[in-house]
Amino acid sequence: MAFLCLFQIIGYCQSGESAESKAIAFPHQLLSKLRAQAAGFECQLTQKSASYLQKMQRREERMRRKLSRVDSAAAKELFASSTAQYQALVDKIRTDSGRPDQPRSGIYLPYADSLEGALAFLQKNPSLLSVAQGKLSAAGTTAELQAAGRQFQALQAKMQDAEQIKAFINQRKQQIAQYIRQHANVQQLLGKQLAGMNQDVYYYSQQLRQFKELWNNPNQLEQRALTLLNQLPAFQTFMKNNSQLSGLLRMPMNYGTGAALEGLQTKDQVMAVIQTAAGGPQAMAGLQERIQSSMSQLDATKAKIQQLAQGNSDIDLPDFKPNNQRTKTFLQRLELGTDVQTAKNNYYFPTTTDFGVSLGYKLGHDNILGVGASYKMGWGNGFRHIALSSQGVGLRSFLEVKVRYGLSLSGGLEYNYAQPFSSYQDIRKIERWTQSGLVGLSKRIPAKGKYFKGTKLQLLWDFLSYQQVPKTQPILFRIGQIW
Numbered sequence: 001m002a003f004l005c006l007f008q009i010i011g012y013c014q015s016g017e018s019a020e021s022k023a024i025a026f027p028h029q030l031l032s033k034l035r036a037q038a039a040g041f042e043c044q045l046t047q048k049s050a051s052y053l054q055k056m057q058r059r060e061e062r063m064r065r066k067l068s069r070v071d072s073a074a075a076k077e078l079f080a081s082s083t084a085q086y087q088a089l090v091d092k093i094r095t096d097s098g099r100p101d102q103p104r105s106g107i108y109l110p111y112a113d114s115l116e117g118a119l120a121f122l123q124k125n126p127s128l129l130s131v132a133q134g135k136l137s138a139a140g141t142t143a144e145l146q147a148a149g150r151q152f153q154a155l156q157a158k159m160q161d162a163e164q165i166k167a168f169i170n171q172r173k174q175q176i177a178q179y180i181r182q183h184a185n186v187q188q189l190l191g192k193q194l195a196g197m198n199q200d201v202y203y204y205s206q207q208l209r210q211f212k213e214l215w216n217n218p219n220q221l222e223q224r225a226l227t228l229l230n231q232l233p234a235f236q237t238f239m240k241n242n243s244q245l246s247g248l249l250r251m252p253m254n255y256g257t258g259a260a261l262e263g264l265q266t267k268d269q270v271m272a273v274i275q276t277a278a279g280g281p282q283a284m285a286g287l288q289e290r291i292q293s294s295m296s297q298l299d300a301t302k303a304k305i306q307q308l309a310q311g312n313s314d315i316d317l318p319d320f321k322p323n324n325q326r327t328k329t330f331l332q333r334l335e336l337g338t339d340v341q342t343a344k345n346n347y348y349f350p351t352t353t354d355f356g357v358s359l360g361y362k363l364g365h366d367n368i369l370g371v372g373a374s375y376k377m378g379w380g381n382g383f384r385h386i387a388l389s390s391q392g393v394g395l396r397s398f399l400e401v402k403v404r405y406g407l408s409l410s411g412g413l414e415y416n417y418a419q420p421f422s423s424y425q426d427i428r429k430i431e432r433w434t435q436s437g438l439v440g441l442s443k444r445i446p447a448k449g450k451y452f453k454g455t456k457l458q459l460l461w462d463f464l465s466y467q468q469v470p471k472t473q474p475i476l477f478r479i480g481q482i483w
Contacts (some may be wrong), residue, residue: 030225031144034115038151045158045211049093049165052204056169056197057086063176063193067186078179082172089165097150098157109216113243116156118229119149121238155215162208169201195320202318207327323364335360335368337456339480343473351379352391356480358398365402366444372396376418392418393427400442408442410458418472436472437464444482453482 060082067075123145176194180187229235325333341354355377360370374394380387398412414436417427440460447454458478465474 030222031148034119034222035144035148035151038148038155041211041215042151042155042158045155045162046093048204048207049158049162050090052169052200052207053086053090053093053165056172056200057083059193059197059200060086060172060176063190066189066193070186070189074179074183078176085168089161089168093158093161093165096154096157096161098153098160109212111216111222112156114226114239115222116152117239117243118226118235119145119152120242121229121235123149124238125234159212162211166201166205166208169197169204173197173201198318199320202320202322203326206322210327321365325362325364328362333362335362335370336483337370337372337480338483339456339458339478341374341476341478343476352376353379354394354478356394356396356478358396358480360398360400366400366408367402368398368400370398372398374416376416378420390421392416392421398438406443408444410438410440410442410460412438414438434468434472435464436462438462438476440476451483456480456482 060079064075064079067078123142126142126145173194176190176197180190180194337358337360339356339358341356343352343354353376354374356372356374358370358372360368362368372395374396376390376392376394378387378389378391380389394414394416396412396414398410400408400410402408415433416436417433419426419432421427438460440458443457445455445457456479458476458480460476460478462472462474462476465472
């Protein structure tokens with residue numbers, strides 16, 4: 001496919017034909033994929049926004065009832081129309097499908113702008129897809145383009161609605177906080193609900209940021225499609241005149257020609273004016289030093305802001321310790337792990353290795369709750385008596401709570417069948433299973449591998465090992481990978 005795309009682009013450049021009369025190898029499966037992707041983002045954004053609005057509405061209703069007990073007039077004035085406003089925003093984000101001429105606001109998303117412009121360009125030039133869309137008729141191709149364009153339009157509308165929701169709940173938070181500051185007697189009455197509202201506002205802002213980052217992160221198929229379109233001068237001209245960026249930074253019609261420079265001052269003329277205003281060449285040198293010093297301070301401040309915002313200009317500074325898992329989905333909070341643990345041979349057991357697998361759920365702040373299973377393989381007694389055997393299985397539960405210095409307190413309860421077995425019927429006898437109670441420390445070492453996220457080291461003490469007959473190893477060391 002890449003060779004055919006390159007061959008077709010070279011042929012286009014050599015033929016000199018216009019973009020409107022030359023078809024490109026635009027991937028036909030991309031249209032349906034983009035439509036499904038946009039629909040998925042729209043659905044998630046709608047559900048999350050409606051959920052946060054309803055949660056905020058319930059908080060305000062509890063605050064209104066509490067305030068009514070001490071000052072009914074103030075409660076009526078402060079919460080008079082908030083219920084209707086919340087419901088109006090819920091209805092709007094659920095039903096808004098957007099319109100073609102809807103203005104854009106908020107953070108500029110380059111990829112989304114390029115992709116939306118690409119669909120608009122292809123809608124006006126459907127003949128460009130006549131060769132690549134062999135599986136679809138001309139009418140089918142046009143219908144796919146229109147459907148994808150409508151879906152993008154609806155998603156953009158929902159993003160605009162989400163920005164309005166964010167501004168509204170921020171405004172409500174500030175109004176209620178101002179009232180509480182002015183009336184110290186209700187601070188204890190409404191302070192807890194206000195703290196919860198602050199958290200909701202912060203987490204909703206983080207949720208919007210994540211949606212924007214995901215939507216502004218193209219995959220390889222989408223990058224290839226945009227690369228193909230960028231080869232066409234007609235598409236470049238279209239984006240220059242119709243993109244969201246062009247609306248923000250409108251270029252003159254004669255941009256890039258000599259006529260665009262007529263009437264503008266030259267560099268020498270500008271420098272002469274600056275020197276005259278500064279008081280001569282020497283004063284100009286002092287002015288340049290002050291400018292450089294100011295730029296250095298500005299760069300340092302910018303670096304601190306970027307560090308706080310983690311590279312995002314949409315900054316929200318919370319007054320509490322945020323839960324970094326709060327805005328993630330259930331699947332995103334799951335963590336798969338594997339580990340190994342080896343025990344030396346003794347009178348009762350041969351040398352064994354436990355191969356474990358675990359599935360953890362991230363509670364937040366690097367705290368994890370999970371379950372797992374293990375398989376105990378026997379190696380025999382020494383190098384002269386190597387014999388592979390099934391020496392048991394185990395079921396695990398665990399909890400990790402982060403303390404400091406990258407260490408976590410670990411604890412868990414495990415059930416082990418520590419006997420040789422040859423079939424499933426052997427391990428069904430519950431009375432042969434033993435318990436292990438584990439406490440200890442865990443250390444996570446982050447990694448940037450392609451398939452795993454890091455290494456985990458565990459040093460555990462089995463405080464129930466002394467009750468087992470025969471006695472098992474009390475100190476356990478496990479090393480594993482986090483996927």
